[in-house]
Amino acid sequence: MSPLHRKISTLLFVLLLTLTCNYFWVARRMWKRVTCVSKPDSDYNHIHFPDIPNMTLLESVLGLKQPGANGTAVVVDVKKLPKEEAEKFQRSIEEREYSSYTSSLIPxxxxxxxVRLQGCYTLYSDLNLPETSVIIIFYNEHWSVLLRTVHSIMDNTPPHLIKEVILVDDASTDEVLKEPLKEYVSRFRKVQIVRAESRQGLIRARMMGFEHSTAPVAVFMDAHCECFPGWLEPLVTRIAENDSIITTPMIHGVNPLNFGVTMTTNIRLQWVSFPELRFAWMNVPQREKLRRKRPTDPYRSPAMVGCVFAISRRWFRKLGQFDPGMEVWGAENTELSLKTWMCGGGLELVPCSNVGHMYRPNKYYDSNPPFFSRNIARIANVWMDGYNVFARNHDGALADVGDISDRLKLRRDLHCHSFEWYLANVNPESYIVGDGIYTGEVRNVGLGTFCIDDTYGSKRLVSPIALFTCHGQLGNQLWDYTELREIKNFMFCFQETTGPVAMAICDEGEMKQKWRYDPSADGHGPVVSASGLCLSVDTTQLILITETCNGNGLQLWRWRKRREPRTWKLKNSM
Known part of the structure; x- marks a missing residue:
C-alpha cells in the first residue's frame, strides 16, 4: 500500500471512529431522556442530609411522578405537608435563597x-472543534443543584468537546461537599475538584480554576445552571472562527422556588448601565436587526451577563484575565465586556445555544457593599476615560479603589480604543444620564423661570408632563436629548399624543418619541415632533402640549449642549 493510500485509510478510520462514538453518545442521551434515568431517592444513597425530603411520604401526599421532567415546575403545596416537612421546606429557602428542598425532589x-431554532443542528454539526474546559465555582451550593449542573453538561455535550470540568470549591463549609462530593464525581473521568484553602470570591476563584484548566477554550459557568441539548457547539464554533470573540448563550430562567424553566422568547441584548456599571437589558437595535441575515445568526451585544460565557484561552490571557484587584463578585463581566470590544475583540449572543440559569433574589449591588463599589471604581478609572465621573465611587469616596497602575499599563500595551469609541461604535444606543447631546434643565423662553419637570414620579406614565419653577438641582429637571432624537429621563421618553405630551417607556422604533432640537446662535429654539408640531405650554395647567409652530416664546426652549452627536461606524464583518 502506498503512503498516500495509508494516509487516506487512517483518515477514514479516524472519521469512522468519531462518527461511531458520537452515534453512541446521541443514542445514550436519547435513552436517558426517554427513560427518566433515576429517581431522586437514588441520588442520595449512603449520604446523610438532615433536610432531605421524605420521598416516600411526598409521593403519596403530592402524587409526584417524574418531577421536573422536561424542565417542568415542581409546585409544593406546603399546606399539605406534615409539620416536619413544611419546616424543612421553609428552612431551605431561608438558608439558600432558593428551595433546595424542591430541588431534592428532582433527579x-x-x-x-x-429548543434549538430550526437550522441550528445542521449549522453547528462540525466535529472538528477545539476542546473546552468548563469552570464552575461553588460555595455551599446545594448538592442537587451543583450536580444537576454537572450532569446537564455531561449529558448534553459531545464527549470529544469536553476536555475537563473543573469544580472550584471556594472553601465551602458544608461537609457533604467534601468527601461525599469527591466520591460522587469520581464516576466522571473528566470532572475534577480544586479546593481553595480560604474564601477567594467568585472572581479570583474563577482565575484559580482557569489556571488549572488546559483546553484552548474556557467556559465559565455558575454552579446553578442547566444546559440544553446542543448548548456548547455554537459557542465554540464562533470562537474557532475568530478566537477574539466572547460568546454567550440564550439564558432561560430557572425558578428558585419550583425549578421550572421559563423559556426566553424575546431576544434582548445587554448594555452597561450607569452609575452601577452592571449589565441591563435592551431591545435589539434596528442596526443589528438589519445586519443579521438569518434567525440563527449571532447578535453583537455591547455587554454580557456573567453567569455563562465562553472565551478562548489565548484571548483571555491577552486581556489580562479578570482584574485581580476586584473583589468577591460583581461587575467583572462589565470589565471583560468593555475591554474585549475596546481592545480589538467582540462579544456575541448565540441564539442556537441555550442554558438555564437560576437567578437568586438577593443582589449585593442593591445594598452597595464596599467590594462592589471598589470594583465599579476600578473599571471606571481604567476604561472609561472622562466618562468615569458618571460611575458610582469614581472618586473613591465610598470604597478604596486600590492600585490600578498594572491595569492602565495593560490598556496601553494593548493599544485599546477610547471609551468614546466604544459608545460611538459598539453601543450608540447607550444612555448615560447627563450625557445627552443636549443635557440638563429645559427652560421655557416665554415663561422665563419655568422648566420641564418630572413632577409625577411613579405616576409619570398616566400623567401629563408639567412645568415647575427652575431650581437648578437637576434630578427631576434633568433631561437628555440623544442620538435617537429622544428626550428622556432615565428609561422614560417624551411621546406625542393627540392631547398633552406624555411620558412612555423608551422605544427606539416609536416615531411619536422622535423630536428635533436645533437652537439658533442665541442658544434657544423650538422642539419639533416627528409630525411637524412644536412643543409648547398650556399656561392654564402648566403642562406640555404640541401645536402648530408659530415662533411664539412658549414654543422656544433653552437647553445646554454637551457634545457633538456620535455616529455608528462598526464594520459589518469580524
Missing amino acids: LQRSLPD
Missing part, C-alpha cells in the same frame, strides 16, 4: 427539551 439527571 440529578433530568431531561430538558431540545
